[in-house]
Amino acid sequence: MKYRPLTTLVLAAVLGGCAVQVAKLEPGRAQPTEVSERGLWLASRKAEQSVAISGRRVRNPRLEEYVAGVQCRVSAAYCPEIRVYTLQVPDFNAAMAPNGFEQVWTGLLLRVDNEAQLATVLAHETAHYTLRHALEQFQTTRQTANLLLATQLGLLFGGIGVISAGPVGFSTGDIGRLIAMGYLAAYSREQEAEADRHGFELMVKAGYAPGEAAKVWANLIEEQRECALPTPPALFASHPPSKERLQNLRQLAEQSSRSGITGRSDFLTATLPQRGKWLRMELATRHLCRMRVLLGRLIEQGENLGELYYYRGELYRLRGEAGDLERAAAAYRKALDYPSAPVATHRELGRVLWRANRPIEAGQAFRRYLKVAESPDDATMIKAYLERLP
Amino acid sequence: MSASPCLLVLLGLGAAVLTGCGNPLMVKPGEHDEIGNAYRVDPQIEWSRQQDRKLQIWTVDGPLLEQLRLYAGIEDGDTLLPTPGRSISRQAWEQRPKYHKGMRAHDVVELVAATLAQSGAIDVGAERLRPAEFGGRAGFRFDLRFESDIGVRYRGLATGMITQDGRLHLILYMGAQPHYFDAYEAIIRRILSSVILL
Numbered sequence: 317m318k319y320r321p322l323t324t325l326v327l328a329a330v331l332g333g334c335a336v337q338v339a340k341l342e343p344g345r346a347q348p349t350e351v352s353e354r355g356l357w358l359a360s361r362k363a364e365q366s367v368a369i370s371g372r373r374v375r376n377p378r379l380e381e382y383v384a385g386v387q388c389r390v391s392a393a394y395c396p397e398i399r400v401y402t403l404q405v406p407d408f409n410a411a412m413a414p415n416g417f418e419q420v421w422t423g424l425l426l427r428v429d430n431e432a433q434l435a436t437v438l439a440h441e442t443a444h445y446t447l448r449h450a451l452e453q454f455q456t457t458r459q460t461a462n463l464l465l466a467t468q469l470g471l472l473f474g475g476i477g478v479i480s481a482g483p484v485g486f487s488t489g490d491i492g493r494l495i496a497m498g499y500l501a502a503y504s505r506e507q508e509a510e511a512d513r514h515g516f517e518l519m520v521k522a523g524y525a526p527g528e529a530a531k532v533w534a535n536l537i538e539e540q541r542e543c544a545l546p547t548p549p550a551l552f553a554s555h556p557p558s559k560e561r562l563q564n565l566r567q568l569a570e571q572s573s574r575s576g577i578t579g580r581s582d583f584l585t586a587t588l589p590q591r592g593k594w595l596r597m598e599l600a601t602r603h604l605c606r607m608r609v610l611l612g613r614l615i616e617q618g619e620n621l622g623e624l625y626y627y628r629g630e631l632y633r634l635r636g637e638a639g640d641l642e643r644a645a646a647a648y649r650k651a652l653d654y655p656s657a658p659v660a661t662h663r664e665l666g667r668v669l670w671r672a673n674r675p676i677e678a679g680q681a682f683r684r685y686l687k688v689a690e691s692p693d694d695a696t697m698i699k700a701y702l703e704r705l706p
Numbered sequence: 707m708s709a710s711p712c713l714l715v716l717l718g719l720g721a722a723v724l725t726g727c728g729n730p731l732m733v734k735p736g737e738h739d740e741i742g743n744a745y746r747v748d749p750q751i752e753w754s755r756q757q758d759r760k761l762q763i764w765t766v767d768g769p770l771l772e773q774l775r776l777y778a779g780i781e782d783g784d785t786l787l788p789t790p791g792r793s794i795s796r797q798a799w800e801q802r803p804k805y806h807k808g809m810r811a812h813d814v815v816e817l818v819a820a821t822l823a824q825s826g827a828i829d830v831g832a833e834r835l836r837p838a839e840f841g842g843r844a845g846f847r848f849d850l851r852f853e854s855d856i857g858v859r860y861r862g863l864a865t866g867m868i869t870q871d872g873r874l875h876l877i878l879y880m881g882a883q884p885h886y887f888d889a890y891e892a893i894i895r896r897i898l899s900s901v902i903l904l
Contacts, residue, residue, distance in 0.1 A: 371828045371853035404828055600823035602801040667812060694835040697811055697846060
């Protein structure tokens with residue numbers, strides 16, 4: 317995704333103009349009130365229609381209900397007008413359109429530790445929605461007489477439109493643009509600060525632990541710092557993190573007299589059954605450094621360790637740096653200490669041992685795979701491998 | 707592997723392929739068509755063809771509905787997608803799944819699945835990897851299932867082999883369901899069986 321040059325252009329346009337302020341949205345009154353707002357709504361509705369039928373939509377009633385429930389809890393009176401769609405996209409992002417259509421990506425669900433952290437992000441988006449930041453930003457841009465430029469760039473979600481998704485063989489335009497929109501919304505510093513404050517109030521009022529708010533950003537900043545990402549996680553494009561914002565959220569938590577829940581248990585119940593699939597998607601992006609940081613944090617937390625060590629093995633196997641075959645084999649072996657290790661762990665162990673020129677152990681691992689997996693659909697291929705091994 | 711912008715469009719937004727990229731070549735039945743000086747196949751029917759150095763893409767109804775990708779001589783460091791155009795960063799290119807010398811059948815399955823996933827395919831499932839002859843030599847075959855981002859389901863068939871010197875030949879067919887995959891499946895199976903190594 318290349319959004320920076322265009323981002324710079326529009327930011328220049330936006331910063332060159334005067335900020336416009338619009339009235340806060342009242343619950344149950346979500347209707348476009350003027351021509352420019354109608355345009356934003358129309359575009360949002362179109363995007364929502366695409367998402368509703370998208371193959372990326374997570375069609376798991378339990379998970380959908382759970383995420384919508386958390387959204388409802390933080391948005392309170394606004395709940396009936398917000399519609400949440402969870403999308404299978406391996407990046408950290410959530411975005412809410414001016415008409416109350418919200419997308420939450422699975423990469424976010426992998427990177428928050430508990431319900432309170434998820435609520436932090438959803439409350440932040442709710443704040444942008446109720447404070448009508450998209451319209452505010454749109455009007456500010458228009459006031460700079462750069463409406464044409466902004467329109468050409470596809471400014472929809474109150475931010476910067478960039479439609480450049482690279483060669484996407486099975487991404488057919490609408491959803492590609494929609495996903496891009498997740499990368500679009502670039503609010504002003506003031507709007508972000510306001511959404512941080514208001515979002516914090518919403519999540520605390522909903523009964524979540526105030527100290528969790530800053531942790532979301534701290535975790536992401538760590539991932540970005542460790543991996544020196546030239547393109548930051550998607551949410552960073554729209555909500556640039558900074559030490560100042562992190563500090564502000566920490567201060568708000570320290571000043572808060574309220575306590576609250578982290579909601580970790582409910583979060584795990586809803587997300588763990590899907591986590592292996594999301595990790596597989598992350599792996600396919602080949603952002604292996606980010607995957608390493610993520611797995612390190614998940615392993616520290618300790619749930620489903622067999623699955624996590626298996627993916628750590630996959631990570632090393634694919635990375636292929638010096639010593640990675642041994643690291644992969646060690647991770648697979650560790651995974652097999654736990655009942656949650658996928659059956660394929662035996663096969664992958666066999667593959668790395670074979671590649672590491674340890675044919676006897678490789679053969680043993682393949683034979684164990686055939687025994688444990690009970691007629692896997694690649695059995696004939698594994699048997700063909702075994703014919704070439706001692 | 708280098709590719710023209712046309713090929714990027716072909717791989718990306720298939721509907722534009724046959725209109726905006728100049729005249730595609732035609733492949734005719736009965737003419738054994740040569741794929742990258744590595745092997746030939748009998749096309750069985752008439753196809754539209756776009757060609758790159760190591761890749762040909764054949765289609766009848768348009769690549770978003772069905773497409774046959776024929777790769778020949780994929781070498782260490784090659785990807786199964788064309789060289790990036792201006793809209794992709796170097797980092798994104800580096801993150802593309804690549805073929806490496808020493809890969810075996812399971813690695814190729816993984817390479818194909820990851821390439822499709824990076825191309826926008828969702829829920830990519832590779833199944834029934836099994837030994838199969840490719841032009842009379844030891845090779846492999848597997849099946850594919852995935853969904854596009856607008857919810858269209860696809861099925862696929864793939865066959866390939868790794869040469870003595872570690873290069874990959876691969877033929878990959880993908881068709882939308884319910885109609886397109888089924889409509890061409892028998893033809894595709896005959897094409898896969900018609901491989902003659904050069």
